[in-house]
Amino acid sequence: MMKQAPRNRGSVTIKDVAKKAGTSIATVSYVFSNEERYLRPELRERVLQAAAEIGYVKNAAASSLKGKRRGILAVVVAQFGNTFFTRMCVEIVSIARQEGYVVTLCNSDEDLQQERLILERLIAQRIDGCILCPAFSRSDNVELLRKHNVPFVVLERSLEQEAPEYSFVGHDNFQSGYLATKTLLLAGHRKIAFLGWDAPIPNVRERVDGYSQAMQEHGLAESEQCVLLDELSMDAGRRMAEKLNTDKITAVVLGHHESAKGVLLYFQEKGVIWPERVSVVMIGTPEWAEMLRPKLTCVKRPEQEMGQAAAQALLARMNDSQQRVQSRVFSCTLQQGHSVAAFKQEGEKS
Amino acid sequence: MMKQAPRNRGSVTIKDVAKKAGTSIATVSYVFSNEERYLRPELRERVLQAAAEIGYVKNAAASSLKGKRRGILAVVVAQFGNTFFTRMCVEIVSIARQEGYVVTLCNSDEDLQQERLILERLIAQRIDGCILCPAFSRSDNVELLRKHNVPFVVLERSLEQEAPEYSFVGHDNFQSGYLATKTLLLAGHRKIAFLGWDAPIPNVRERVDGYSQAMQEHGLAESEQCVLLDELSMDAGRRMAEKLNTDKITAVVLGHHESAKGVLLYFQEKGVIWPERVSVVMIGTPEWAEMLRPKLTCVKRPEQEMGQAAAQALLARMNDSQQRVQSRVFSCTLQQGHSVAAFKQEGEKS
DNA sequence: ACTTAATATGTAAACGTTTCCATTGGGAGA
DNA sequence: TCTCCCAATGGAAACGTTTACATATTAAGT
Numbered sequence: 001m002m003k004q005a006p007r008n009r010g011s012v013t014i015k016d017v018a019k020k021a022g023t024s025i026a027t028v029s030y031v032f033s034n035e036e037r038y039l040r041p042e043l044r045e046r047v048l049q050a051a052a053e054i055g056y057v058k059n060a061a062a063s064s065l066k067g068k069r070r071g072i073l074a075v076v077v078a079q080f081g082n083t084f085f086t087r088m089c090v091e092i093v094s095i096a097r098q099e100g101y102v103v104t105l106c107n108s109d110e111d112l113q114q115e116r117l118i119l120e121r122l123i124a125q126r127i128d129g130c131i132l133c134p135a136f137s138r139s140d141n142v143e144l145l146r147k148h149n150v151p152f153v154v155l156e157r158s159l160e161q162e163a164p165e166y167s168f169v170g171h172d173n174f175q176s177g178y179l180a181t182k183t184l185l186l187a188g189h190r191k192i193a194f195l196g197w198d199a200p201i202p203n204v205r206e207r208v209d210g211y212s213q214a215m216q217e218h219g220l221a222e223s224e225q226c227v228l229l230d231e232l233s234m235d236a237g238r239r240m241a242e243k244l245n246t247d248k249i250t251a252v253v254l255g256h257h258e259s260a261k262g263v264l265l266y267f268q269e270k271g272v273i274w275p276e277r278v279s280v281v282m283i284g285t286p287e288w289a290e291m292l293r294p295k296l297t298c299v300k301r302p303e304q305e306m307g308q309a310a311a312q313a314l315l316a317r318m319n320d321s322q323q324r325v326q327s328r329v330f331s332c333t334l335q336q337g338h339s340v341a342a343f344k345q346e347g348e349k350s
Numbered sequence: 351m352m353k354q355a356p357r358n359r360g361s362v363t364i365k366d367v368a369k370k371a372g373t374s375i376a377t378v379s380y381v382f383s384n385e386e387r388y389l390r391p392e393l394r395e396r397v398l399q400a401a402a403e404i405g406y407v408k409n410a411a412a413s414s415l416k417g418k419r420r421g422i423l424a425v426v427v428a429q430f431g432n433t434f435f436t437r438m439c440v441e442i443v444s445i446a447r448q449e450g451y452v453v454t455l456c457n458s459d460e461d462l463q464q465e466r467l468i469l470e471r472l473i474a475q476r477i478d479g480c481i482l483c484p485a486f487s488r489s490d491n492v493e494l495l496r497k498h499n500v501p502f503v504v505l506e507r508s509l510e511q512e513a514p515e516y517s518f519v520g521h522d523n524f525q526s527g528y529l530a531t532k533t534l535l536l537a538g539h540r541k542i543a544f545l546g547w548d549a550p551i552p553n554v555r556e557r558v559d560g561y562s563q564a565m566q567e568h569g570l571a572e573s574e575q576c577v578l579l580d581e582l583s584m585d586a587g588r589r590m591a592e593k594l595n596t597d598k599i600t601a602v603v604l605g606h607h608e609s610a611k612g613v614l615l616y617f618q619e620k621g622v623i624w625p626e627r628v629s630v631v632m633i634g635t636p637e638w639a640e641m642l643r644p645k646l647t648c649v650k651r652p653e654q655e656m657g658q659a660a661a662q663a664l665l666a667r668m669n670d671s672q673q674r675v676q677s678r679v680f681s682c683t684l685q686q687g688h689s690v691a692a693f694k695q696e697g698e699k700s
Numbered sequence: 701a702c703t704t705a706a707t708a709t710g711t712a713a714a715c716g717t718t719t720c721c722a723t724t725g726g727g728a729g730a
Numbered sequence: 731t732c733t734c735c736c737a738a739t740g741g742a743a744a745c746g747t748t749t750a751c752a753t754a755t756t757a758a759g760t
Contacts, residue, residue: 011476011498013716024740029718040738055497060474061411061420062716065745070411071475072454080443081436090430093457102471104422104454107443121452124410125421126361147405148361261641268643288638291611293618363746374710379748390708412746415715704759711752716745723740730733 012056021050032058033068064126073101073314074122074130076115078157080107082258083286084303085133088155091307092131099315101128108135115141123148129318131155131310137201142166151317155310158202167317168327169310171301173203176332177210180253180281180299183334185218188343189251189279191226195240195263196255198229207255207283230259237262250278250343257284264292275341285335297337302330362406371400382408383418414476423451423664424472424480426465427505430457432608433636434653435483438505441657442481449665451478458485465491473498479668481505481660487551489513501667505660508552517667517675519660521651523553526682527560530603530631530649533684535568538693539601539629541576545590545613546605548579557605557633580609587612600628600693607634614642625691635685647687652680 014032018025023043030037031047050056064070073096077085093103104122108115115135122130123144130145130152139159145152146164153167177194184192194211197204208227215225228243230236237259244252254260260282267274274280274294282289283299313326364382368375373393380387381397400406414420423446427435443453454472458465465485472480473494480502484492489509495502496514506520527544534542544561547554558577565575578593580586587609594602604610610632617624624630624644632639633649640646663676 011716015716025717026719026740026742027738029716030739033718038738043739057470057473057498059415059476059716061414061476062745063718064411065409065415065716065747066718067745068718071471080440081433083431086431086436090457093430097467100471102454102456102468102475104452106452107440117447118452120407121421121450123407125452126409126411148407261637264641286637287611288636288641291614291638292641361746365746375747376710376712376749377708379746380709383748388708393709409746412715413748415717415746416748417715418748702760704757706755706757708755709753711750713748713750715747718744720743721741724738726735726737728733728735730731 011059012054013059014056016054017047017051017056020054021047023047033063070126070128071101072104072125072127074104074106074127075132075155076106076108076118076122076130077133077155078108078110078115078135080105080109084257084284084301085156087303088307088310091304092311095308095311095315110135112136112138112140116144119144123150129153129314131314133157134159136199137203151314153310153314153317156203156306160202165325167313167325168329169306169313170328171306171330171332173206174210174213176283176299176301177207177253177255178214179210179332179334180283181211181214183281183297183340184251184253184279185214187251187279187340190218190220190224190343191249192251192253193226193228193244193249194253194255195228195230195237195244195259197232197259199232204229204255211253232256232258234259234262234265237264238266241266251340252278252280254280254282254284257282257286257289260284261288274339279341279343280339283332289337294338296339298335299332300335301332306330361409362404363409364406366404367397367401367406370404371397373397383413420476420478421451422454422475422477424454424456424477425482425505426456426458426468426472426480427483428458428460428465428485428507430455430459434634434651435506437653438657438660441654442661445658445661445665460485462486462488462490466494469494473500479503479664481664483507484509486549487553492516501664503660503664503667506553506656510552515675517663518677518679519656519663520678521656521680521682523556524560524563526633526649526651527557527603527605528564529560529682529684530633531561531564532567533631533647533690534601534603534629535564537601537629537690540568540570540574540693541599542601542603543576543578543594543599544603544605545578545580545587545594545609546603547582547609549582554579554605561603582606582608584609584612584615587614588616591616601690602628602630604630604632604634607632607636607639610634611638624689629691629693630689633682639687644688646689648685649682650685651682656680 014025014028017028028047030039031044060071075089075092079085089105096103106118108118112135119141130150132152133155134142134157137157137160139161153169156170158168194208212225228240230240241263254263272278281297285298285300289296289298309328364375364378367378378397380389381394410421425439425442429435439455446453456468458468462485469491480495480500482502483505484507487507487510489511503517503519508518544558562575578590580590591613604613622628631647635648635650639648659678
């Protein structure tokens with residue numbers, strides 16, 4: 001019985017190149033992965049020629065076995081489809097590509113089970129590094145990475161609990177809440193509501209803290225503050241908007257653009273037009289923010305810089321595991337729109 | 351001189367597990383990758399125990415060397431950030447995950463050079479399969495995949511030239527253009543413009559063909575048709591909108607949602623309100639489409655089904671390379687909004 | 701007790717690379 | 731002519747798995 005040519009998936013191997021070029025596999029390997037090694041130019045050329053002819057591409061998996069890098073980085077986010085993350089991903093991928101890495105993008109969908117599954121798979125692939133936005137800011141799965149010596153950077157969500165040191169890149173949630181609120185306060189508003197996400201994570205708390213702080217600076221104690229939190233959906237946005245007493249409230253901070261959609265649609269339906277009836281500042285800059293008229297005033301997070309910073313932090317960590325962890329927290333800026341109007345007393349209507 | 355413990359990246363190997371469990375590596379391997387093989391339950395348990403204790407995770411790269419699958423699929427799109435693709439990706443990833451694959455998402459950014467680079471890197475990784483939306487519908491790089499026996503499925507962009515057979519999943523561009531136009535025609539409009547992308551790819555041509563066909567069916571010859579094409583950007587959208595003679599035109603088909611943004615912003619600025627002054631149907635359903643008021647009437651492509659179909663087609667192809675290629679073309683549906691008004695003569699204004 | 705057949709485990713050769721080290725063939729210096 | 735050395739190449743072990751095959755153990759049949 002003829003022995004089948006086994007040829008795993010029919011791939012061309014270094015051996016084939018060696019045979020074709022009439023040399024040893026060692027030589028071929030030197031040509032492709034050891035620039036320094038001196039070889040007769042003529043020989044080097046011959047090998048390259050042969051390789052090109054039969055279409056040889058080095059097997060990265062085999063190569064990684066011998067201690068070479070794997071060539072794969074991973075980004076695990078909790079909300080794929082959220083433009084904030086998408087934009088950062090684009091930057092990360094771009095920098096990674098320059099360094100010769102392929103990036104695998106994963107979505108935990110804010111689910112710890114999924115996240116764990118994903119990380120286990122990534123570890124099985126022996127990825128070279130990982131950028132992780134942990135679901136619910138939980139450190140559970142981060143420990144997996146640590147245990148397996150995968151260099152990693154935490155993105156956007158700082159960890160709860162007393163987690164050991166780790167590199168972090170995110171934006172200043174407190175400041176974003178503060179900035180949004182301050183903008184409304186400076187326009188003269190006092191009855192300002194904060195509508196946001198009800199997740200038990202630092203990001204949310206800090207934004208609310210920023211709101212509270214700004215309010216207090218203007219002499220508005222807790223009793224005069226109004227914070228509504230609900231899940232991340234249009235319906236939740238609607239629910240919150242319904243609860244608002246728009247006769248009393250003159251301005252709102254939209255703490256998350258996902259539920260913001262529901263709020264604004266509700267406003268539009270009910271004729272609560274901005275900025276005449278209510279002033280609005282939103283945290284986040286989804287694509288639709290620039291399409292609405294009047295245009296929304298938004299707090300912009302520097303996604304581009306953040307993505308770059310995350311990628312660089314990871315690369316730094318990979319190159320030198322001893323390196324001090326980095327922590328970079330970015331400030332947000334106000335993206336001026338037309339949804340904030342100066343507050344007018346309107347003749348003692350209350 | 352003490353020889354350093356080499357321990358590539360410090361990973362725990364099958365050998366460590368064997369030592370810990372006091373058995374051979376063969377046994378450990380059987381435990382983890384050969385369900386059938388009978389082992390004394392007590393032994394199996396002991397191995398699992400040992401593995402768990404020292405945190406063993408199988409090295410997928412090494413495993414793949416022996417002919418096992420690599421566990422990686424790739425999706426290469428030309429426009430990352432375009433929600434149309436993002437939504438399909440979500441589905442693909444979800445199905446792939448069920449089958450135990452990790453998916454790497456790549457963005458060629460409509461650049462053939464990039465695309466080639468990406469594919470070469472993916473081939474080096476010996477991915478198990480690939481879903482590709484080829485930049486500019488060019489088949490150049492697709493051949494790379496074929497040459498390296500990577501099972502693949504072409505997504506959304508059919509190939510130009512006389513390409514050999516390949517599996518394809520996309521939507522019916524002709525029908526989408528036809529449906530959009532027909533909707534306006536049925537509302538009584540006659541002066542209808544088509545604004546779209548000027549790329550030399552079948553997708554674009556077919557949409558325009560759909561427009562033309564619909565127009566002709568209503569007795570409107572080429573001279574009464576109006577097709578404007580430009581690049582994919584808001585500015586381009588503005589440019590096209592400026593060129594429109596809105597005194598003559600009573601309705602527009604927005605052929606691509608990216609430039610559509612520019613068009614609509616321009617309309618808003620110039621007070622060309624819809625549907626009173628101009629009726630609008632857009633091909634595509636970006637997030638912002640549901641935020642505008644009046645809400646846009648859109649042609650919806652079934653992204654979810656398409657993503658699933660693509661993933662399934664790929665898996666089918668991977669499991670049986672002999673299998674006949676599949677070609678699935680999905681129809682679009684109208685997503686009713688309020689941007690189309692019945693055409694009224696308005697008293698011989700012209 | 702002795703073969704036979706099952707059952708349970710281990711040995712070792714691959715997979716495609718990388719790289720240490722050995723080997724070869726000159727040419728220069730003596 | 732003979733060393734010696736250097737430059738250029740190849741042999742072979744290793745990386746962490748899988749798996750065909752060999753071995754060792756046990757039970758059953760004579």
